[in-house]
Amino acid sequence: MMKKLIFLFFIVNFSYSQSTLMLDKVKSKINYKTKHIFNSWEGVNNDINGVMVYDGVISKIALAVKLIDFDSGNSNRDLQLLESIEILKFPYVKFYSEEIELKGNEITFNGEIEFHGKKKQIKIIAINQTIKNQIKIQGKFQLLLSEFLENIPAFMLFEIENDVTISFELYFDE
Amino acid sequence: MRFNFLLLLIALFPLNGLSQEKELFDLIITDENATSQLLPEKMMITQRIFWGEKGILRKTGLAPLNFSNRQKEMKLRRSILKTQQILEYATFGAMIAQVVVGDKYYSGDDSLYKTHKTINTLVNASYFTGTALSLFSPPPIISKKTKGFNSKANKFLSTIHFTAMILTNVVDSDNKKAHKAAAYTAFSTYAAAEIVFKF
Numbered sequence: 001m002m003k004k005l006i007f008l009f010f011i012v013n014f015s016y017s018q019s020t021l022m023l024d025k026v027k028s029k030i031n032y033k034t035k036h037i038f039n040s041w042e043g044v045n046n047d048i049n050g051v052m053v054y055d056g057v058i059s060k061i062a063l064a065v066k067l068i069d070f071d072s073g074n075s076n077r078d079l080q081l082l083e084s085i086e087i088l089k090f091p092y093v094k095f096y097s098e099e100i101e102l103k104g105n106e107i108t109f110n111g112e113i114e115f116h117g118k119k120k121q122i123k124i125i126a127i128n129q130t131i132k133n134q135i136k137i138q139g140k141f142q143l144l145l146s147e148f149l150e151n152i153p154a155f156m157l158f159e160i161e162n163d164v165t166i167s168f169e170l171y172f173d174e
Numbered sequence: 175m176r177f178n179f180l181l182l183l184i185a186l187f188p189l190n191g192l193s194q195e196k197e198l199f200d201l202i203i204t205d206e207n208a209t210s211q212l213l214p215e216k217m218m219i220t221q222r223i224f225w226g227e228k229g230i231l232r233k234t235g236l237a238p239l240n241f242s243n244r245q246k247e248m249k250l251r252r253s254i255l256k257t258q259q260i261l262e263y264a265t266f267g268a269m270i271a272q273v274v275v276g277d278k279y280y281s282g283d284d285s286l287y288k289t290h291k292t293i294n295t296l297v298n299a300s301y302f303t304g305t306a307l308s309l310f311s312p313p314p315i316i317s318k319k320t321k322g323f324n325s326k327a328n329k330f331l332s333t334i335h336f337t338a339m340i341l342t343n344v345v346d347s348d349n350k351k352a353h354k355a356a357a358y359t360a361f362s363t364y365a366a367a368e369i370v371f372k373f
Contacts, residue, residue, distance in 0.1 A: 053194075064199060079315070079318055083252055085314060086245070088208050098195075157256070
């Protein structure tokens with residue numbers, strides 16, 4: 001009997017009883033903001049891939065963003081940035097979390113970011129809202145480029161700031 | 175037996191988490207590549223001659239077109255860009271010196287003739303080397319449509335200062351007025367291009 005119960009427990013765990021909610025690519029976006037000695041700018045990506053596992057609460061989330069889709073409004077700058085972060089080798093920046101806490105409308109993701117072939121644990125605090133059959137998650141966090149890149153991208157021989165602010169607005173269809 | 179069975183199930187437990195992570199990413203990532211093609215759709219004619227699909231370097235087998243070589247070309251492109259930027263600073267500095275010296279020389283100070291000629295050589299060397307590096311470097315990853323005022327302005331100004339630099343050398347001894355006009359045009363458009371710059 002005990003054996004059957006244990007077996008059942010693991011089978012249930014293996015099976016998908018939760019639902020997967022896909023990201024609304026039209027509404028969702030991710031921005032990065034960076035500074036340089038000569039100026040500062042913001043790049044936006046409106047083509048994010050994401051999914052969350054939801055069973056009344058968000059239990060898992062996976063996001064994949066293609067770096068080539070970031071647009072700062074200056075094609076020359078974007079190209080230089082893409083080439084310096086070796087996008088042929090590492091085309092995506094990914095985020096995954098399955099340690100998710102919800103307190104009121106504040107949601108905390110303890111997860112892992114993968115960028116330029118390196119993975120780092122990260123804690124992201126965001127705001128969670130339900131708007132018209134969609135779950136909206138909005139927030140921002142800081143990223144240190146030196147934790148992922150051997151060489152910080154440079155323009156006119158001056159490097160950009162190590163600290164990059166990433167802000168996001170994600171919509172998942174219920 | 176029961177213990178072994180339990181051990182097996184416990185061992186499989188973390189694999190479940192990993193497989194779920196992988197499955198979620200498999201669901202959302204349909205294309206593992208940064209771009210669908212190794213070469214951009216559009217590139218300069220000078221780049222196409224050497225680095226295009228049927229370019230000289232491809233046909234001779236010196237740089238066959240494949241993923242690994244394109245990564246190496248990107249690395250080379252970054253080194254060329256760095257060198258180009260150093261040359262741009264050097265050119266700009268030399269141009270400023272040339273404006274000062276040239277102005278004094280054409281105002282009647284003939285003792286500055288040799289200095290003027292030397293700086294002229296330096297400006298030409300750094301400017302045209304930088305231009306050559308730009309024209310013959312490996313093509314970028316993708317061809318992004320020239321976007322943003324700065325990019326467009328830089329492109330427009332580049333055309334003017336390149337033409338003016340050639341004219342400055344062509345009308346050197348024949349027509350001092352034209353030479354001065356071309357030189358000032360080259361300097362002012364080059365300075366403007368540096369200010370609006372590539373970003």
